[in-house]
Amino acid sequence: MSPLGCSGLPSAIGILIVAPLLTQTALSRPWLICISLVWNSRDERSQNAEKLTSLIEYLWRNGGPKSSVHLIHSIWANFQASTSNIIFGHKWRHLKGERDLWERYGGVDISLDPCTFGQANTLSFNSLLHKLNKYVPRGSTVVDLYSGAGVIGLSVAASRKCRSMKCVEINKQSKMSFETSASRLPANLGCTITWHNTDASVEPVHWLEGSSVVIVDPPRKGSASVNVQTGEEVAVKLMFGLVEPIVIDVAAFIAQENVKTKHP
Structure with missing residues (x-):
């Protein structure tokens, strides 16, 4: 079972396409996760937006900084209305947590977000x-x-x-x-x-x-x-x-x- 558990998890079947993860493994707070929710709609005002909000609040409540186990660095949403095999759409929204996830590569601090390759x-x-x-x-x-x-x-x-x-x-x-x-x-x-x-x-x-x-x-x-x-x-x-x-x-x-x- 996931550390976040599954009790009370909002249903997002048919709407949530995929949830890629980035992890912060260095600097001040190791092993925090940046979650990207790829949502099958044009933007946050589209139909079923309330399910996206419920899912985000659930994840943040159970894995955010005020939860018993702090696992989540930040949560982003990507809106992909296409039915093709292209995973990401062009619209991104930063919804919870800090914007920049920092890693130390080759002696320099590198800022990562879900739009970039980690x-x-x-x-x-x-x-x-x-x-x-x-x-x-x-x-x-x-x-x-x-x-x-x-x-x-x-x-x-x-x-x-x-x-x-x-x-x-x-x-x-x-x-x-x-x-x-x-x-x-x-x-x-x-x-x-x-x-x-x-x-x-x-x-x-x-x-x-x-x-x-x-x-x-x-x-x-x-x-x-x-x-x-x-x-x-x-x-x-x-x-x-x-x-x-x-x-x-x-x-x-x-x-x-x-x-x-x-x-x-």
Whole structure:
């Protein structure tokens, strides 16, 4: 049985599509859960909205900060009226708890929300970032393709004292988390950090110009999906391709991509 129990749980059959979870596993309060309720309606004013309200109040009453067992960090609703297999709709509402769920990745604080991709295994990912950062020469000009909320890019920028970091991501919902995370970086970092909302696969060569290091992190497709061809002399390092779920054998991937690993 769930720690929240099931007595008095409001019925949401046929309305609640799925409830993805994010967990806060570090910083001040470990193992708190951010719940996203994907609701089969256009918005919170649609029919059956009272069932959504009842479900949220039930969850918060039994798992929120005033409950006997504090499990829930926050509750969000996503409204998806489509009958396709696309999970999330475009409308999000933050309904309970704190807005930002913070994790510590690669030496920097990262703000996550349900619109962004979180890591299932934070220890493995932090270990990977520690190794990855060593391959980036200090003072580099870096572009991070498929950056999401900028987890890798911000970690590299902070640890390697980069001159510039461009984070390129197609999901516009990631921008707020990126900006919130970037605001916690040291003011004297000396790195120009920007986030660009575009599809990196359309004109990848454009983002390579002036960059000494390229980090390629396309979800599910692998780095082979990025056509990196240019007549100019551009120093390119394809760091790794991160494929969900996050169970990564870095050595096997590097061998597969024929990338030589030498510390700077």
